[in-house]
Amino acid sequence: MKYDEDHDLSSIDDPSSTTGASPPAGFPSRLSTAELRRSLEAGWPHPEATSAASPVVHLSGAAPAGAHVAFGASPVVHLSGAAPAGAHVAFGASPSVHLSGSAPTGAHVSYSGSPAVHLSGAAPIVGSHQVGAVSGGVPSWQGFQVGGVSKAAISGAGGVYDESESSATTPLKMTHIGPSLVRAGVEVWLKGLSRFLDPGRLQFTRCLVTMPEFFDPEFAAELSIPTEVGGREAVRRAAAESDVLMIWGPSELGDWLGDCRPALTVFVAHGEGSYTRGYLDGCGPVVDHVVAVSRRVQERVTDGYPTTVIPNGVDSSHLARSLSRSESRARFSFGPDDFVVGYVGRFSPEKRAHRVIEAVAKLPQNFKALLVGWGPLHPQLLDLANRLIPGRFAMTVGKGCFGDYYEAMDALCMVSAEEGYPLVVLEAMMCGRPVIATDVGGVPDLLIDRVNGVVVPGDVESIRSAVLLLQKHPEWARGLAAEAKKVADERGHARRMARGYEDLVHRLWREKKQSAVGSRNGRETNGALSHGVR
Incomplete structure (x- = not known):
């Protein structure tokens, strides 16, 4: 950009001020x-x-x-x-x-x-x-x-x-809309994003949840955003009162907002599975732009939609610790010689937490499992663990200082069949824990096999072998974790993610305003020409 540092406009009533050539006849050069x-x-x-x-x-x-x-x-x-x-x-x-x-x-x-x-x-x-x-x-x-x-x-x-x-001149007002608000990855992403957005540029004014059966009021109380549960009319009201809607479902939004399209709607594709594409297509009639949380999500889900990739980031305050390592392990009855395999995430079919239990069952008695999460498969997983590894596991919902849970682990297993950009992998990396993961979602953007993590096909035997490898080579495992921590510290903080969303939303807002101005100018120009105005 060129700066006109010395430019100073004198008063038009100052007769000593002169600029440019003398005006032609018929043009007054100074007018009160x-x-x-x-x-x-x-x-x-x-x-x-x-x-x-x-x-x-x-x-x-x-x-x-x-x-x-x-x-x-x-x-x-x-x-x-x-x-x-x-x-x-x-x-x-x-x-x-x-x-x-x-x-x-x-x-x-x-x-x-x-x-x-x-x-x-x-x-x-x-x-x-x-x-x-x-x-x-x-x-x-x-x-x-x-x-x-x-x-x-x-x-x-x-x-x-x-x-x-x-x-x-004023920050853009944004409403987040989704089908659920529970203790899961999307909600942790939302919590981190809302904390680090610059309120002078972009503000969440509310979080709207459309499925009351998947609303956790305790988690909602932890958000810095006012929350609301509602359906069609609440969504339409939010569209009328907001500059921007940030959505990830439900599919009905396309119908609900068909005749009252919001000023700007951004769909966030959090996963690479067919359910994400189903939500996107349902919302498609009102979607202006898509954010994919990883390159894999963009490749597999967002075809046909304008898309920007913004990787997820972690709010490191979420990983605070309140206990020493020995205290963190003792509260789950893990001893100093135990090798604790951790799982953090939703208990749902695509996460395949049962394979972690089955892998631990094939290892010696000093291998234990710590399962941190919530979801519809909780009863089945509890029953499976009691049958296969009785006395060798702990299961908890996970609240408060998540650093205490990671501190109790010797390795994290994330063996999902599909993902978006798994926050739990980033969290474990930030906490200095070696990660065993399947090659899904954003994992290829974070982990290189045998360099800063262990990438596995995800079958029970591959998980068992990877856990045993880490346990037998503790120095190597610590080296993997140290390399992973460098990557997470460089790429994985929520503040970086928030800047990406701010910049994108403001760019889209400007482009939409410019398009509207261009259309209006075209109409005005045509009208002016029809009246002989040059």
């Missing part, structure tokens, strides 16, 4: 607010004046309000003060336009040719700005916002604009 209003009311600029070359015009004060002002070829125009408010200002070929102060607010300003537009002062300059097509294949820009006290410049053929200097 009252004079400009009278001139506009009298019909200036005249048709012959608008076609004159190189006008130099200064607009200041609160004028013109609601006016349509057109300039001819190569004008040099200064807009300052609080002007123009609600005006339609059109510039001819190759203008040089200086915008300063808090101007223009709510204006529609259009440029043609190769404009040089300089923004300075303590704007925001919030309005509709559009550059016409230019030669040489240079793209146009339109619908920008500049705020704060930084200076910026837009220059060159067709305009050059550096978005890094822009900022929205």
Whole structure:
């Protein structure tokens, strides 16, 4: 970006201030607010004046309000003060336009040719700005916002604009909608994301759960977001009251919002399975963009939808510890010589927690299992463990300081049939525990077999062999864990993930606004041409 550090607009009433060439006949170069209003009311600029070359015009004060002002070829125009408010200002070929102060607010300003537009002062300059097509294949820009006290410049053929200097005047309000809110991966992701979003850019204003039977009020109380359980009408109300909907289901959302499409809807694909694609297709009619939590999810689920990959991140405060390693193990009756194989996650079929139990059953008596989770298969898994490894396991829901659970383990097993970007793998890596995992979801983005983890096919024998390998080679296991911790620390923090969501949502918001401005400008231009306005 080019900075116009020394640009200073003098008062238009200062007779000593001069800028550019002398104006041609018919164009006043200095106008007070009252004079400009009278001139506009009298019909200036005249048709012959608008076609004159190189006008130099200064607009200041609160004028013109609601006016349509057109300039001819190569004008040099200064807009300052609080002007123009609600005006339609059109510039001819190759203008040089200086915008300063808090101007223009709510204006529609259009440029043609190769404009040089300089923004300075303590704007925001919030309005509709559009550059016409230019030669040489240079793209146009339109619908920008500049705020704060930084200076910026837009220059060159067709305009050059550096978005890094822009900022929205108010944060975007976002509602999260999903079918459930329980102690599972999606909810832990939401908890971390909501904590690290910059409230000056993007705010969760509510979390809406559509299936009351899968709502955990205890977990909801841990969120920093107001929660609500509701169906069609609650969803429609959220769409009307929010700038952005962030959704991952249910499938009915496409029907519920069909006649009241939200301003912007982002679908987050959390898994690589068919159920995620089913949710996406059901919501598809109102989805503007998809976030895939891993490259594998993008490849397998989001085909046909515009997609951005934003890997999951962990809120490290979730991994706080309150106990020593010996204390963490003692509370589950694990001894110092036991090798504890851990599982953390939902007790559901695709997670295959039963294979961890079956693998431990094939190992010597000092191999134990710690199963941390919740889900519909809890009774069956409890029965299986009591039959196969009685006295050699502990099962718990998992609350509070999750670092205590990982501290009690010697290795984590994540052997799912499908995943998105498994947070439990990242958590174990951050806690310095070696990981045994199947090659699913985001695992290929995190683990390299025998370098920073052990990747297995997921059958019981492969799990048993991997556990035994780690137990027999403790120094090697610690080396794997140390390498994995480096990767997790570099890539896996929730703050990094939150910045990705902020940047994406704001980019999508700008693009949608620009598209709307472009459509409106096209309609206005056609209307103006039909009335002979240039």
